[in-house]
Amino acid sequence: MPIKTAKNRINIGQTIAGNPIDIATYTLAAGKGKRVYIQSGMHGGEITYWVQHKLFLFLKDNLKAGEVTFVPCANPAAWEQRAYFYTFGKFDLYDGKDPNTHFPGKPDGSLHQRIAHALSGITKGCDLGLDLHTARDSLPYVIFTQEKYLPLVKEVGLKYNYLDDGEPSGSFDALMDPLGIDNLCIECGSHDEYDAVKTEQVFAGILRLLARLGMIDKKAAVPAKGDCWYFRDHKKILTREAGYVRYDVALGAPFKKGDTLFTLHPSSDLGAEMPEIAKEDGVMYKRSPTHIYRIGDETLHYIPKDKLKRL
Template sequence: MKVKRQNLQIGYSITGGKISLPYYIVGPDNKGQSIYIQGGIHGGETTFFIFHQLIHELQKTKILGRITLVPICNPYSWNQKIYYYTSGKFSLYDGKDFNRNFPGSSSGTGAERLARQLSNLASDSKFSIDLHTANRSRPYLIIPSKQYLKIAKASNMCYSIIFDMHEATKKGGGMPFTAARIIEKQKSIAIECGSHDEFDQQNIDRTVEGILNILNYLEVIRIRTTQKGKSSNANRQFYIDKLKIYRAPVSGFVKYLVSPEESFSKGQPLYKLYPSATLGKEIVTKAKENGVVIMHADTNTVWEGDYVVEIAPKQNIHPL
């Protein structure tokens, strides 16, 4: 398998040193379809494990096209370490989400210039995949519309969530990478690869298998029979067209009672909250409908009104 490592210079540090990021081109330069995959736009989203396993799995396939891999596409966000933790979702310079700068500007802020260079790097690809991690969750696809349901089906991943990128952009701020690629007439999806800032081998296996299945469907690779069905991706697949958030009624400490991807019934307790203002008291929040937990907050400490659990109501879950 042909792999070519290259460096993209994105700017200069305060000391005058060059800031660059490595990326990898897998396969022939001028043959077959071209696919672009990036991760790490937000510091602390540990999708690097996905790329590490993916490059080894690709060696077992027949490469039919060109795949550009950018494992850590935003060095700025990964340099934002605060008390042992990488806090890289929002820029400390202007408070802006790093994934709301696309398609970017060559004369803008450092993050906007980076976004422009990443957009240029992805511009000659027919399809792009943007990898992220979420709160406590299992892997799922984010697709812009029902037109992507065939790709979702091919991935063999359990859940695909339809998310209107253009509507999200209208609410304020800039544009996510996926929305910018779609506007520039390129097909694009995002994958939430599991929980934020953790190593979970099951999540890694499920995500890598999903990516391989998509690349196989797009005829960029040909998967060998021995690679099929390796992970625990479900045989039953669903798409979701609406999510619902449960918020904390008061400030306090949370015990989660239902895990991500776990089904629940109306009236079933979802989480228990211990109010910090009243020692010894417990508040149990029960489900108002049947559904499935998609994710819950990445903390057991909440303020009044904070997001606690995000669910998919049963009426918004549809078989693929």
């Protein structure tokens, strides 16, 4: 069965300058089978385009059954919020809201509600929805909303994965879960980053999902290596003073009670250093993408060792 490629544009409206705001979609189709939807760029500045590009090139020649729809820039408006080299796409600068809180969206609502509505339309009839993001400074991990997705999370095979089964907040899962469609959010690494190893990890994980759905040859999916864990409970540490932080533990590397997690240089005292000592064993899975902190800002997020469950 030859693989068909289609590129489409869905118009949301116009920019102030009168130019179209379009969401581009790319679809690869290889006959009967499952349908997978993959979106990137819901938040401006979170580059997961690398994964989409690699997947698209691979599947263009290797999709055996079904259909994959790629949306490499799900929220074009969020990518236009820029100051100097910094893309501020996590919150809409018009209403202060996170654009990933509007699903399933509104056809006659705000710009971001309309975007969510258009995306909801593209997902119609899919069997699996993947929402690719990046998380501050981090290694790739999956966020999922229900324990029934654990087999899928294990298939992706990333090391530490977050079960966020709290109240739905209007993010992509709030569209998929009520429709009974399997879905995962994959945090593919750090903001505004190119990292070939992380890209490859996520790419390989998605291939395993596609093999599981019978859409590619099983031989193309390399088995995941290493341990796979998930957690529900995690902790974050806020700065005790304003200043500059250097991290002493590495992302994904277990630390022990008594280790120095980071050292704060309080800006009010040139000679001072304030080490932040771990109160328990754990592992840092995410940290803020800056060294510059106000008092009370979030620094690192960690998982206490006793909250990790093996998959």
